Amino acid sequence: MGIDTLRWPNADYSRVPYSVFLDPDLHAIEQERIFRGPVWLYLGLDAEVPNPGDYITTVAGDTPVVVVRALDGSVHAFVNRCAHRGTLLVRNQFGNAKDFTCVYHHWCYDHTGNLIGVPFLRGLKGKGGMPKDFNLADHGLERLKVEVFASVIFGSFHAAPESLGTFIDRPMCEWLERFFAKPIEILGYTRQRIPGNWKLYVENTHDGYHAGLLHQMSTTFGLFRATEDGGIKLDKGNRHEVTFSIHASDKIEESKEAYRDTAWFEAPHELKDPSVFDFIDEYGNNMAANFCTLFPNVIFQQLANSLATRQIRPRKWNEFDLYWTYFGYQDDSAKLRATRMKNANIVGAAGYSSMEDGEVGRLCQIGIKGGANDHSVIEMGGLGPIGTQYTTVTEVPIRGMWLNYCKLMGIPVANAAAA
Numbered sequence: 506m507g508i509d510t511l512r513w514p515n516a517d518y519s520r521v522p523y524s525v526f527l528d529p530d531l532h533a534i535e536q537e538r539i540f541r542g543p544v545w546l547y548l549g550l551d552a553e554v555p556n557p558g559d560y561i562t563t564v565a566g567d568t569p570v571v572v573v574r575a576l577d578g579s580v581h582a583f584v585n586r587c588a589h590r591g592t593l594l595v596r597n598q599f600g601n602a603k604d605f606t607c608v609y610h611h612w613c614y615d616h617t618g619n620l621i622g623v624p625f626l627r628g629l630k631g632k633g634g635m636p637k638d639f640n641l642a643d644h645g646l647e648r649l650k651v652e653v654f655a656s657v658i659f660g661s662f663h664a665a666p667e668s669l670g671t672f673i674d675r676p677m678c679e680w681l682e683r684f685f686a687k688p689i690e691i692l693g694y695t696r697q698r699i700p701g702n703w704k705l706y707v708e709n710t711h712d713g714y715h716a717g718l719l720h721q722m723s724t725t726f727g728l729f730r731a732t733e734d735g736g737i738k739l740d741k742g743n744r745h746e747v748t749f750s751i752h753a754s755d756k757i758e759e760s761k762e763a764y765r766d767t768a769w770f771e772a773p774h775e776l777k778d779p780s781v782f783d784f785i786d787e788y789g790n791n792m793a794a795n796f797c798t799l800f801p802n803v804i805f806q807q808l809a810n811s812l813a814t815r816q817i818r819p820r821k822w823n824e825f826d827l828y829w830t831y832f833g834y835q836d837d838s839a840k841l842r843a844t845r846m847k848n849a850n851i852v853g854a855a856g857y858s859s860m861e862d863g864e865v866g867r868l869c870q871i872g873i874k875g876g877a878n879d880h881s882v883i884e885m886g887g888l889g890p891i892g893t894q895y896t897t898v899t900e901v902p903i904r905g906m907w908l909n910y911c912k913l914m915g916i917p918v919a920n921a922a923a924a
Contacts, residue, residue, distance in 0.1 A: 511524060527874070538914050541568075546802055623639075677799060698824065
């Protein structure tokens with residue numbers, strides 16, 4: 506297989522060839538054309554590196570990266586790979602360092618990635634050493650362009666990416682500005698490894714249709730139902746999306762009617778601790794489910810009062826890591842902080858309402874095996890223009906995600922101009 510043989514069968518992106526999830530050769534091409542291409546990647550949060558010398562290790566696609574705050578307060582990112590022999594330079598998940606020294610041969614770098622020291626540079630006792638024309642300035646670490654928007658750190662490998670604000674676009678810019686309107690405090694991390702293609706999870710985050718069906722814990726106990734008022738907003742390029750629903754905006758009778766075939770409302774279900782689904786309307790919009798996905802690698806989550814980022818970290822064609830960073834606001838009341846911590850049980854690798862997303866990724870990867878000549882059917886919400894949806898019972902945003910994937914990858918689409 507390979508990108509030269511990959512064809513999109515429909516101009517409206519309503520058919521996705523399963524080979525896009527099954528071809529090992531696509532992984533390296535995606536790293537080059539998407540993750541090292543003209544996009545901005547989520548790297549972390551400003552609050553994770555509050556002081557000079559603070560750093561975190563992360564990834565950009567499958568490339569290991571270090572994000573660090575320099576002495577002057579600026580934020581930098583560079584590839585976590587010693588320029589000498591390719592050793593992983595920084596091994597800890599986070600910390601504080603005055604510089605970064607490779608464990609192998611002790612080459613030393615400053616906070617901006619400049620090489621500042623090489624042991625035995627001129628040899629010993631007149632023997633060995635580097636060539637006389639060896640220049641430290643020529644052997645720094647590979648750097649990413651870095652910008653911070655609304656307390657979120659983004660990076661790009663591309664020599665001339667579009668401006669970050671243009672890339673994020675509206676309404677995502679407004680969403681992030683509201684989400685990070687106050688100083689935040691990191692509460693913790695979780696991570697999970699999912700045996701499926703990373704794009705299956707991106708599809709999932711653009712898919713409002715599944716939310717009121719797959720996540721039956723939320724449906725049963727009223728945190729989110731498809732019968733609530735809501736929708737999915739897209740940027741003008743249809744690559745990013747915001748999903749929202751208005752809490753308890755439906756009536757139990759219409760929910761029972763809509764869900765009568767699922768049988769979930771036919772039997773009594775009770776929680777020993779119903780406070781796990783408590784919701785405090787802290788933003789004044791009564792949205793208990795509100796998510797922002799920026800293609801290709803991050804989801805910003807507000808589910809009840811659980812706030813988090815979800816970073817997609819591709820490992821290989823059939824495996825990726827999902828890295829969760831949980832946070833609250835520094836001025837949270839004791840009650841709100843307690844509610845956030847309790848709500849955190851809803852999400853994450855073992856979350857009452859989100860562990861299913863990882864499982865269906867695994868099930869899809871298993872189910873499509875041997876189906877390289879087949880395709881999915883993405884028609885919920887109709888086959889018309891791709892754009893903002895005034896319902897969550899739709900798959901139209903998924904088509905927008907694939908439109909942008911094909912553009913970045915250079916994949917030909919039948920009659921694409923008509924779309």
